[in-house]
Amino acid sequence: MLAKLASLFLVLAFGVVSQVSAMPSQTVSFDDPVTEKRYQSLIKELRCPKCQNQNLADSNSQIAVDLRNEVYAMLKQGKADMEITQYMVERYGEFVLYRPKISGLTYVLWFGPAVILLIGVIIVVVVARKKSATKKELALSDEQQQRLSKILEEKE
Amino acid sequence: MGKIIRFLPLIVFIALGVVLYRGLFLKPQELPSALVGKPVPEFTLTGLKDGDRTLTSVGQKGDIKLLNVWATWCPSCRYEHPYLLDLAKSDQFKLYGLNYKDERDLAIKWLEDLADPYQYSIFDPNGRLGLDLGVYAAPETFVIDHNGIIRKRFAGPIDGKVWQKEFAPLIKTISQERARGE
Numbered sequence: 001m002l003a004k005l006a007s008l009f010l011v012l013a014f015g016v017v018s019q020v021s022a023m024p025s026q027t028v029s030f031d032d033p034v035t036e037k038r039y040q041s042l043i044k045e046l047r048c049p050k051c052q053n054q055n056l057a058d059s060n061s062q063i064a065v066d067l068r069n070e071v072y073a074m075l076k077q078g079k080a081d082m083e084i085t086q087y088m089v090e091r092y093g094e095f096v097l098y099r100p101k102i103s104g105l106t107y108v109l110w111f112g113p114a115v116i117l118l119i120g121v122i123i124v125v126v127v128a129r130k131k132s133a134t135k136k137e138l139a140l141s142d143e144q145q146q147r148l149s150k151i152l153e154e155k156e
Numbered sequence: 157m158g159k160i161i162r163f164l165p166l167i168v169f170i171a172l173g174v175v176l177y178r179g180l181f182l183k184p185q186e187l188p189s190a191l192v193g194k195p196v197p198e199f200t201l202t203g204l205k206d207g208d209r210t211l212t213s214v215g216q217k218g219d220i221k222l223l224n225v226w227a228t229w230c231p232s233c234r235y236e237h238p239y240l241l242d243l244a245k246s247d248q249f250k251l252y253g254l255n256y257k258d259e260r261d262l263a264i265k266w267l268e269d270l271a272d273p274y275q276y277s278i279f280d281p282n283g284r285l286g287l288d289l290g291v292y293a294a295p296e297t298f299v300i301d302h303n304g305i306i307r308k309r310f311a312g313p314i315d316g317k318v319w320q321k322e323f324a325p326l327i328k329t330i331s332q333e334r335a336r337g338e
Binding site for chain 1: 161164189190191257283287288289290292293
């Protein structure tokens with residue numbers, strides 16, 4: 001029993017270790033927790049230009065490492081978040097931003113989903129109205145209802 | 157109205173099909189450079205072969221230049237190297253190298269073994285100029301016009317086909333601009 005527990009413990013421990021080593025290995029240290037938070041959020045918001053569906057935080061490619069170092073260095077120099085993202089955009093284009101700015105190019109990206117939702121709602125409303133209209137047409141008029149009752153009574 | 161609604165699924169299906177089919181042939185790796193239309197960033201680096209020589213610009217004003225980003229750790233650079241040797245013979249433009257995040261000894265040996273297509277190579281061991289140029293991998297090739305303005309950035313190896321499609325027309329355009337004195 002004890003041996004089993006021990007082996008289970010080992011497996012768990014190694015599982016954790018291997019997970020940790022799968023993370024990009026890089027240590028950064030900050031003097032204050034606020035800057036560290038800013039660093040973490042910046043590298044999550046910036047896209048890796050090489051491995052295009054990863055952000056800088058997730059990627060281990062050489063360029064992602066370089067850019068993380070750059071973000072780190074700029075934070076250490078006391079640069080503002082805006083300055084850092086601007087610096088990246090100047091070099092790698094709007095593409096590096098996971099949340100692109102609203103501009104002529106990105107209107108579709110920002111408002112497309114809302115427009116499509118609106119179109120969907122309009123279609124649903126139109127179809128639903130039409131259905132209820134045809135239901136009314138199908139319903140028996142008062143006169144027909146009376147005739148129906150009469151026929152049913154006669155049958156009984 | 158009723159008829160249109162009946163065909164709506166088909167219309168949507170065709171539209172979606174067209175969009176997705178086109179999506180198959182998009183190349184998201186080919187990013188437009190943020191630096192197109194801008195001058196080459198400032199830098200102070202040394203020459204690769206001549207470590208004592210300080211370089212602050214690529215080539216000379218008035219020349220049309222190609223700046224090829226290369227490194228010995230980059231397999232595609234080896235692939236495109238013979239074609240670069242061909243390009244080096246052209247009198248329309250001059251070919252310069254940017255040795256990117258490499259080791260000087262290895263890079264010099266590479267040029268000795270495979271021949272050197274470049275007028276000279278800029279040695280950028282830390283990738284500083286690379287970063288300012290928005291380089292994210294090697295090989296990449298920049299076209300710099302006679303006024304020192306970056307006109308194109310191409311990521312990936314160059315071969316004859318790529319050259320004809322991506323570069324030749326632009327080089328021609330720039331040559332014409334230069335002839336007109338623009």
